[in-house]
Amino acid sequence: MSVLLIAGSPSERSRTAALLRAVGERLSLRGAQVSELRVRDLSPQALLLADFSHPSVLQATAQVAAADVLVVATPVYKAAYSGVLKVFLDVLPQDALKGKTVLPLATGGSPHHMLALDYALRPVLQSLGAKSILPGIYATDAQVVLNPEEGYTIAPDISARLDEAVNSLVDDKLWRTFSNAGRFSPVPFSQVRCSV
Template sequence: MAKVAIITGAPNDQSRLNGLVLYAAKIISEENVSYEIIHVHSLPAEDLITAKFDSEEIKQANRIVEKSDGVIVLTPVYKASYSGILKTYLDLLPQKGLEHKVILPLVLGGSFGHLLAIEYALNPVLSALGASHIVNGVYTVDKQIKRIDHNAFSIQEEAQQRLKAALETFTKILKSEKKR
């Protein structure tokens, strides 16, 4: 069975980005792919900020990525780029930590004005970490996600269709790579 690490750069558990995390987990589960979620905001802040590579929590998160066949990277857009909290964690991955993995970026922004944040901000960092197989990412506008309960979200149909198509492509590639 293929394994996926889901890395979320959401600042907290109430972020609409968590709607995307839950949706991605649901779809890949339906495709018979296992996953583990790394909530970067739950990692020790001091370890992230001071780049404490030997932190047990950081090493455990890195082991999740290392054991995975694919990685879904989720981030909100802040000032036309991915979140700083995500960057602090990506900086703690080994230099080639994403090598030989299928990667899918999922980004949430306030308007389509930052659509290119995937191509011009996030993908270059993922490539620098060894990612050579990055599936076309999906940009979702935050108004397409509604909070319906404390930790439940509703995603507009059009956004769901785009996300599902990307996640199905991602899992199809994962499964074909796993067979090799």
């Protein structure tokens, strides 16, 4: 299973990045091939001018296309996901997430903005064709604490939800692999025979 972690924070070091890293570490331990895309590293001019042919946009689009699973993380500003993430999602092809499973993550200063995942981000992910969008995980500043030495501490309740989400991602991928393994060939309805 290939997983792309999409960091939608404009900051280099953030609670959003810490939450995303925690998911990536858990997925790596479960055998997933994990890579990361930091939207802040893409050409700002290309994103703002919707330059679909810019090399950084083409490379990012290719990373999205190659992944089975996307984990999209964003800080919440003014009850919505980040503008950095918005301009990136705007340059993706309309069917960029077709057939993909997505886990949305968000961080914010208080619990008052947790619905931004469901009312702002989820509709955009659906419009891009995501096959399955897992329940989002929202963490407040108090639940993801950045330590001075580049580390972070995640509250036990958020950690448990991350474990549950990773289990869902891995189980979904295993089920799809098993169901596509071809144990039985499809039978057209016209060939179905019934005997009593």
